[in-house]
Amino acid sequence: MKFSLLSHPDCFQLPDTTVVNVISPDGEILDTFQNRMSVEGRYGVHSLQLRALHKGRELSVEGSPYAYLYGQNLYTSNDLLAALRELLPQVLDQCVTSPADADVQRWMSGDISLARVDLYVNFPCPEGVTAKRFIRQIARQLIERGVATRTFGNTFVWSPDRGRKYEIVFYAKGPQMRAKRSLKHFPERSRLLREAENIVRVELCLQVEMLRQLGLNNASDWTQETPRKIFGKFMRKLGIVNVTAGSLSNQELVALPSDRLKPVLALHKAGYDLRQIYSPATVQRHLHAFRNLGIDLRCPNQLESEVLPLLKLLSPKRAVRGAPKWMRSNGYAPADCKV
Known part of the structure; x- marks a missing residue:
C-alpha cells in the first residue's frame, strides 16, 4: 500500500x-x-x-x-x-x-x-x-x-x-x-x-x-x-473457467447442447489448432460457445492427471x-x- x-x-x-x-x-x-x-x-x-x-x-x-x-x-x-x-x-x-x-x-x-x-x-x-x-x-x-x-x-x-x-x-x-x-x-x-x-x-x-x-x-x-x-x-x-483434459469421451459429447460443437471438441482434444481449420470468425464463435459452457478452448488439452478445476x-x-x-x-x- x-x-x-x-x-x-x-x-x-x-x-x-x-x-x-x-x-x-x-x-x-x-x-x-x-x-x-x-x-x-x-x-x-x-x-x-x-x-x-x-x-x-x-x-x-x-x-x-x-x-x-x-x-x-x-x-x-x-x-x-x-x-x-x-x-x-x-x-x-x-x-x-x-x-x-x-x-x-x-x-x-x-x-x-x-x-x-x-x-x-x-x-x-x-x-x-x-x-x-x-x-x-x-x-x-x-x-x-x-x-x-x-x-x-x-x-x-x-x-x-x-x-x-x-x-x-x-x-x-x-x-x-x-x-x-x-x-x-x-x-x-x-x-x-x-x-x-x-x-x-x-x-x-x-x-x-x-x-x-x-x-x-x-x-x-x-x-x-x-x-x-x-x-x-x-x-x-x-x-x-475449466479446461479440457484426457481423451474424448462419449459422455462429453452427449453433454454438448449442439451437434455442431462435437467436431470442435473432438479436434481440440486431439491436439489440433482450431485456427488452422476454421476461419477467425468461426473460431471466435466456437470459443464463445464453449466459454458459455464453462470451458476454455484457448488452453491446449491437458493430461487428465494434471488438470485442476480452477473454476471451483x-x-x-x-x-x-x-x-x-x-x-x-x-x-x-x-x-x-x-x-
Whole structure:
C-alpha cells in the first residue's frame, strides 16, 4: 500500500535523513525532498518507508499497515480506513514537528490520498495438491490470453498493459513467509507458518490511475464492502473457467447442447489448432460457445492427471474467511478478521 498525507509547507520533516534540493540556474530552491526513512514495525518483521516531499507539504508512506501493526499480513481486515486511523499516530510520531490538530482530524476522517492499494484473498490448496501445482495450472490457462505475464519462483503475475493500472498476483504464501528472515522474531512463528503452508494468495494491486478511474483514490471513498466488490470485479475480468483434459469421451459429447460443437471438441482434444481449420470468425464463435459452457478452448488439452478445476477452486465459497481465534485473541490479527 502507498498513501500520502497533504498539508502546508514545512509540515512534515523527518529526522536524520538526507535532503535533496531542486535548484534553478539562479540559485533559487524550487523544491525539496527528503530521502526514505525506514520505520520498523511490530516484532521487527515488516517496515514502513516514509518520505517527506515538496518542501514538507506531503508525507509519503509505503508498506502494509497490517504487517506493520500486527507483525504479519497473512490475515488482515476489510476496513481500510480503520487500519489507517490506527497507523496514523505512529506515523506522525516519526516527524520532527507535530501537525495542526485540524490536519490530524482531517486525515483521521479519511482525507488521505491513495497511490496504491493491495487487496487479497487466500485460497486453500485441495488435499494432495501443492501450491506450486495450483499456481502452475493458473499460469497455464492465463498465459494463453495474450496479456503480459511474469513468472518467477512460486509466483505468477497477470499484468494487463504492463501493470500501468493494475496487476493480479498469484503466489504460494507459505514459501514466501518461510523465506522472510525477519519473521524469526514473531512470537509464534512455527504456528503462523503452518497456517500459511497450503495457501495460494491472489493479490490485486491497484495503481493510482485505476484508483482514480474507480473513484477510490481517497481513503474516505472506501467502506468495509468496497474491497469485496472490487476484488470480485477484477477476478471476473480474468474469466477463469475449466479446461479440457484426457481423451474424448462419449459422455462429453452427449453433454454438448449442439451437434455442431462435437467436431470442435473432438479436434481440440486431439491436439489440433482450431485456427488452422476454421476461419477467425468461426473460431471466435466456437470459443464463445464453449466459454458459455464453462470451458476454455484457448488452453491446449491437458493430461487428465494434471488438470485442476480452477473454476471451483477459485470460487468465493472456498476463500479463507479470516484469522483463527488464537491469532485474534493474542493480538496478532485485527479483532474483526473473523472466520
